[in-house]
Amino acid sequence: MLAGCTPWPEEFARRYREAGLWLDVPLGELPRQWAREYGTATAVVSGQERLSYVELDEKIDRMAGGLAGHGLVRGDRAVVQMTNESTFLIVCFALFRLGVTPVFSLPAHRDVEVIHLIETSGAVAYVIPDVRLGYDYRLLASRVAIPRRTVRTVFVAGDVGEYAEFVSLSTVGEEPTGLPEIDAEEVAFFLLSGGTTGLPKLIPRTHADYFYQLRSAARLCELDRDTVYLAVLPMEFNYCLGCPGVLGTLHHGGRAVLALSPSPDGCFPLIERERVTMSSLVPTIAHAWVEAREWSDADLSSLEVVQIGSAKLHESLARKITPMLGCRLQQVFGMSEGLMSYVRRGDPEDAVLHTQGQPLSEFDELRVVDPETGEDVPRGECGELWARGPYTIRGYYNAPEHNAVAFTEDGFYRSGDLIRQTERGDMVVAGRIKDVINRGGDKVSATEVEGYLQGEEGIRQAAVVAMPDEVLGEKTCAFVIADGKAPTGLQLRSSWRAKGIADFKIPDRVELVDALPLTGLGKLDKTRLRADIAAKLREEAG
Known part of the structure; x- marks a missing residue:
């Protein structure tokens, strides 16, 4: 385990291994498996680019060799700030194969956030696009990746422009040699906390725990080779990446379609052209889609299910999803730190409209407690959600003081979310502790x-x-x-x-x-x- 990260206690790790939850399969190996199993089937659609599983794996290998040639070695960290495009997947899997840990930065982050991520992680590389949606990320890199920081190399997906010291990823590519053996219980990448109380904290996710999460989510959501998943939210976001998201889709031989913008103007034509079957939205985007459906004549008939999560979905909007978008609604609740909860196919309408379902794994452990006393509240009453399990972290990276508050001595994560459980065991998210007004x-x-x-x-x-x-x-x-x-x-x-x-x-x-x-x-x-x-x-x- 990377220094500064809190491992699962050995008794828990052994339990998860023996139960077949944690497999000795590092994430970097997955595209090799996919290429063998799914071959020339289309894996990723990114703009006008269409990559087969074989092509994706080959590009990852060449990228790994090229990044190694520019000095990246096992144990390094790299801040990756990309929009939804194939290069994001290629770079990240190449880093996984090298044992370099990506730190995911959202496309909307700017100087303050990126500097924080570089300095907190000690990143030696920074990966960006050139210009996307009118914003020049090269200018951002010129401000944040200066010599007094740890970054040695800025990699640009596209034209480096006037920055001769930057490296264009289009020039990075060679056959890899001597790739290291990766332990699946090592940290694979860093997600970011919500940052509601300040700058985001780094969330260490291991190869083993994340592979278990995406496999389980894909199985629950019944993904297969006919799945066409539209990535609307940034792929750096756990929800879109592996819940089941892009990675769950690829693991089952489906097709991942990458959208640069969540707007219905951009997404509806993609749904029609690619015959998209599934997507994941937050309520604000779902609201925009529902409103746009009133004037749009796009053919959305292929859409089978829309997941909505990451914020409270109110009943008034929930009731519009199926009649307006013509698909099944699946409410989802989760956190980048781990625990996920889903409404299942066949659940009663009341659960679909009013709850966020039940935990993903039978190994998930939940407590609903009085946030002031830490005592469990009776079923049906509202309390703070505490969680522990095979894909829920045991501590943030290099944050001992915060960890002492955010985690109990026996390893439960104090989520800060207020929930209650129905008699069926479904979770109803009431809000955040900090979203309660003391009037x-x-x-x-x-x-x-x-x-x-x-x-x-x-x-x-x-x-x-x-x-x-x-x-x-x-x-x-x-x-x-x-x-x-x-x-x-x-x-x-x-x-x-x-x-x-x-x-x-x-x-x-x-x-x-x-x-x-x-x-x-x-x-x-x-x-x-x-x-x-x-x-x-x-x-x-x-």
Whole structure:
């Protein structure tokens, strides 16, 4: 295990090996297996490029040889910041074969985040595209990969432009020699934490635990050679990479279609042309797709299932997925740190619409506890989710102080997610601990209030955050996108009282906006909303 990472205790590792969960198969070997089994079948569609399984494996080998020729050796780290294109897969699998650990940086990251990742990981290489969606990543690299940092080489997918010291990946390629033997229980790559409390922490995922996750997710989702998966979210994101995502699709001989943008303008033609059967979305993107379906005449008839996760899916949107997109809805809950939960085919409609299903693995261990006492709460009551299992990490990279808080002494990860379990055992995600507003002692769930708001006529989308208050400490502020004429605060109060909703849950302030800010993953950026309303209050007071 890489220094700075917390391994699973040997008794747990032995249990997972003996049960056949952890296999001695490093991720870099998978494309070789796929090439032997699926041969000339199309593996990846990236723009106008179509790669067979054999071609993908050959490109990975040549890339590994070329990267080794530029000085990358086992034990190095490399920050990889790519958009959804075949080069991302080729580079990452080449690094796996060399024993070099990729650190995944989202395409939307800029100076602050990339510098943090380089300095935290000690990366010696930085992999970027040239220009994508109007942004020049070479300019970013020129600012963050300077000599005083550890980066020795910047690799560019495309034209290096005026940066002669950068290396174009198009010139990197030779037959590999002397590739190292990789232990499957070594760290394969670093995912990133959500970063809701600051800059992201590095999440070490091993070859063995991640291979188990993607195999299990692919089996649960019934993937096969006919699966055509549309990668809409960045592949650096666990959800799109291996839940089952791109890797699960390739492992079963399907076809991965890579989208540069999540917009329906770009994705609907891909679904029609490639006969896409499956994709994974976050609620904000799903909302855009549903709205676009009202005017789009694209043929989406091939679409069989859309996974929606990573944020709360409210019932009003959940009910629109099947009639508007013509496919089955599969709610998903998970975290880059590990635990995944899925609604299964055949689950009752109530579970499909209102829950995030049940854990992926029978070896997943869950506790739902009072976050203040750590005591288990009765079934049906809301509490913090604690998780432990064969693909849930035991600690962040080089973060001993945070690990002491985020993990229990017996290895449970304190997720910070508030959930309850139904009698069937399905998980219902209520929000985050930090997404509960303490309004003078009354605890208000932002997620619950958002659900009420989005059920109101005249409201298209809503986001609820805390705003500072001298008397109560915090009050609720609702940012609302109107659908026609939004209801007034007085109308909301009258409507909600008639429905029996407590007065303290009625938003103290409603802000009408044209759009809600999003993170680089297309998730709602509540940190930005809290800052916006606090600044507005200061301005009004001053």
